[in-house]
Amino acid sequence: MIVGQQSRGRPATRVPAGEKFSARRMLPQISEATTNRLSVYLRCLNELDAEGIRTVSSKMLAERFDLNAAQIRKDLAHFGELGVRGVGYYVRDLKRQLRHILGLDRRLKVAIMGAGNLGLALADYPGFFREGFRIAALFDNFHEKIGQHSRAGVPIYDIKDLRKITVRERIMIAVIAVPLSSAQTVVDKIVAAGIKAILNFSPGALRTPEDVKLKTVDLTVLLESLSFYLARGNGAADA
Amino acid sequence: MIVGQQSRGRPATRVPAGEKFSARRMLPQISEATTNRLSVYLRCLNELDAEGIRTVSSKMLAERFDLNAAQIRKDLAHFGELGVRGVGYYVRDLKRQLRHILGLDRRLKVAIMGAGNLGLALADYPGFFREGFRIAALFDNFHEKIGQHSRAGVPIYDIKDLRKITVRERIMIAVIAVPLSSAQTVVDKIVAAGIKAILNFSPGALRTPEDVKLKTVDLTVLLESLSFYLARGNGAADA
DNA sequence: TTTTGTGAACTAGTTCACAGCT
DNA sequence: AGCTGTGAACTAGTTCACAAAA
Structure with missing residues (x-):
């Protein structure tokens, strides 16, 4: 997905179908279901962190917590490249990111x-x-x-x-x-x-x-x- | 929204498309969303009944309670022909039916x-x-x-x-x-x-x-x- | 007429599968 | 090699629009 386009100051009264960014704030629209899962992911990461696990792949997360790996990746990808290819996600780092995304650092x-x-x-x-x-x-x-x-x-x-x-x-x-x-x-x-x-x-x-x-x-x-x-x-x- | 249980890997006993159920065993699959709405409909009907309203159309229900008329009809139609064409639904009657469907008469x-x-x-x-x-x-x-x-x-x-x-x-x-x-x-x-x-x-x-x-x-x-x-x-x- | 019940069309959400990066 | 990020395919859910019934 190319992200650069939305910074063209388009008045954007009407959002074309398929457009990923809301007119209001130029942020991608995140579904309720995704939002709820972000909270679940954070909880899972807290558990892993407490066990001293440093990195985790979407597959590992999915198996352990009964989720779908592709869905985890897709949910997280809304917020940038949070993972590292070939490695997975750094638990501590992703925790911090999710806490910020969820506004829990306030x-x-x-x-x-x-x-x-x-x-x-x-x-x-x-x-x-x-x-x-x-x-x-x-x-x-x-x-x-x-x-x-x-x-x-x-x-x-x-x-x-x-x-x-x-x-x-x-x-x-x-x-x-x-x-x-x-x-x-x-x-x-x-x-x-x-x-x-x-x-x-x-x-x-x-x-x-x-x-x-x-x-x-x-x-x-x-x-x-x-x-x-x-x-x-x-x-x-x-x- | 409520984070439901992930019922992962349920093979979802497939009812053949278009097949109408005939016996108790072959009940149509009702979605969680529909189930929740049935409960909402019952509450709306209670309110109407308390006001002495005898019949109600799906359109009326939809407008008053901020729902979609087609969805109301479709939800209810899962359980038989609960309405009367040209008239709508009899409030008292539909209430009783919904209470039975939801198992609230026990x-x-x-x-x-x-x-x-x-x-x-x-x-x-x-x-x-x-x-x-x-x-x-x-x-x-x-x-x-x-x-x-x-x-x-x-x-x-x-x-x-x-x-x-x-x-x-x-x-x-x-x-x-x-x-x-x-x-x-x-x-x-x-x-x-x-x-x-x-x-x-x-x-x-x-x-x-x-x-x-x-x-x-x-x-x-x-x-x-x-x-x-x-x-x-x-x-x-x-x- | 009015309004239901329902196939068809549409929309949202999930999962697959693989290109591309490390 | 391994794993993410993501278009494509698929599935579920909603809304439309109209034939059938009262």
């Missing part, structure tokens, strides 16, 4: 909306937030809770102060752990506070502006999907 | 492995388990916890008794909320107890037999993926 701060059971559990979950993240705040609107801390010491603030704390603490990601009934309201507040990335645990669809990234973990959908599998797998359609 | 019982913060939060999360599920048990190996209950009253059992309780209570789904270090061990116990569907919150890959359905919610991957989008500035909405 110690991103996270706020959790809702200091209920789930919010508090997420705030304190050890090993949930690996390297690169810090839970800086919990937010709630229940007066009894405001001013308290989670067991691990995350302070609970009034949701009214979201914008102020967000600016002060430089919070970049919000996690939604509030009941469905207030989820959209909370999203609107998050957006108004200038946060651009949201991880949502409430069920159902939420509206966000174009430039805010929303990821939803819908536990109901997950569970119902498992139920579907059981209903079919059993062959016990009628019982 | 009140499935769920066990949660790990009575830590996350396990307890999941056990009591209101509105998490909508219609069709019941959290029947928590399991842990920490003696202090065994014999206690969650705040909402879910009993905590010794993980040694998993098989016994599973049989007695007819538990069909297990949720993994234990630390990574013991996740594989717990999976093995779940499998040995005869449970065929697992929702996993621990990071990393787990091995399960062919006939056990595993869905993983990897919070680290989700968060790192959000970090990636922030690092690039590619905004985009969720699905």
